[in-house]
Amino acid sequence: MSAKLSEHTGEQVVKLEHLKKSFPDNPVLRDVNLTIPKGENAVIIGQSGIGKSVLIKCMVRLIEPDAGRIEILGHQVNSLEEEALNGLRKKIGFLFQGNALYDSMSVRENLEFPLVRNKMAGTKKQLERQVIQALDNVGLRQTIDMMPSELSGGMKKRIGLARTLILQPEIILYDEPTTGLDPITSKEISQLIIDLQRHYHTTSIIITHDISCVKITANTIHVLKDGSLYTSGTYNELKQSKDAWINNFFN
Ligand SMILES: Nc1ncnc2c1ncn2[C@@H]1O[C@H](COP(=O)(O)OP(=O)(O)OP(=O)(O)O)[C@@H](O)[C@H]1O
Numbered sequence: 001m002s003a004k005l006s007e008h009t010g011e012q013v014v015k016l017e018h019l020k021k022s023f024p025d026n027p028v029l030r031d032v033n034l035t036i037p038k039g040e041n042a043v044i045i046g047q048s049g050i051g052k053s054v055l056i057k058c059m060v061r062l063i064e065p066d067a068g069r070i071e072i073l074g075h076q077v078n079s080l081e082e083e084a085l086n087g088l089r090k091k092i093g094f095l096f097q098g099n100a101l102y103d104s105m106s107v108r109e110n111l112e113f114p115l116v117r118n119k120m121a122g123t124k125k126q127l128e129r130q131v132i133q134a135l136d137n138v139g140l141r142q143t144i145d146m147m148p149s150e151l152s153g154g155m156k157k158r159i160g161l162a163r164t165l166i167l168q169p170e171i172i173l174y175d176e177p178t179t180g181l182d183p184i185t186s187k188e189i190s191q192l193i194i195d196l197q198r199h200y201h202t203t204s205i206i207i208t209h210d211i212s213c214v215k216i217t218a219n220t221i222h223v224l225k226d227g228s229l230y231t232s233g234t235y236n237e238l239k240q241s242k243d244a245w246i247n248n249f250f251n
Pocket residue numbers: 023026028046047048049050051052053054055097
C-alpha cells in the first residue's frame with residue numbers, strides 16, 4: 001500500500017466514533033462521537049481534567065486511544081503507518097496548551113524550526129520570506145531577532161500561532177489559546193484566530209475556558225462531560241439553555 005496521502009475532498013474533516021481512552025483507574029473518554037465540517041470553528045468546552053487535551057491528542061495519536069474510530073481528512077488515523085501518519089500530521093497544526101517556544105532560540109529560529117524539520121525550507125532567502133510572512137500574519141515582524149524571554153505573554157502566543165501556521169495546516173488544534181492573558185489581549189488573540197481562519201480557510205478545533213474566546217470564535221460548541229459529548233450548539237443556543245450545568249458555563 002502506498003504511504004502517500006490522497007487529497008481529501010469530503011465535507012467532514014474530522015469524524016470520531018465511539019472513541020475511548022482510559023488511564024489506570026481513570027476512564028477519561030468513554031464514548032466520544034464528533035464530526036466537524038470543513039472550514040468550521042469547533043469549540044470544545046468542559047471542566048478541567050475532563051479530557052479535552054486527551055481528546056485532541058488522540059486525534060494526532062500523540063496519545064493512543066483504546067478503542068474507536070478516528071477519521072481525519074478522510075484517513076483512518078488509527079491504522080496509518082508511520083510515514084503516512086507523519087504526512088497527515090503536517091496538515092494538522094497543534095497549538096499546545098502553554099505553547100512553549102524554544103527559549104534558547106530566537107523568534108526567527110523558532111519559526112524556521114518546523115520548516116526545516118518537515119523539509120519545507122527552500123533557500124535561505126525563501127526561508128526568510130516565509131518567516132517574515134508568518135510574522136506579518138500575527139503583526140509581529142519587528143520581533144524577528146528577539147528571544148522569547150524578551151516577549152510578553154500575548155506576543156508569545158502570537159509567535160506560537162505563527163509557528164503553527166507556517167506549515168499552512170488544513171486543520172488547527174488550539175489548546176487553550178488565550179489562557180493567562182488579560183481580557184483585551186485575549187480578545188485580540190481570538191480575533192486573530194478568526195482572521196487567520198478566514199484567510200487560510202482552515203478548520204479549527206479550539207479548546208477554551210475563556211467565554212469571550214468561545215463567543216468570538218465558535219461556530220459550534222461541543223460540551224464534554226463524563227467522558228462523552230453532553231451537548232452541542234451555537235453560542236446563543238447554549239447561552240439560552242435551561243440546563244443548569246450548561247448555564248454555569250455561560251452565565
Ligand atoms: N499521559 C497521561 N497519563 C496518565 N493520565 C493522563 C495523561 N494525560 C492525561 N491524563 C489524565 O487524563 C485526564 C484528562 O486530562 P486532560 O489533560 O485531557 O484534561 P483537560 O480537560 O484538558 O483539563 P484542563 O482544562 O485542566 O486542561 C486527567 O485526569 C489527567 O490526569
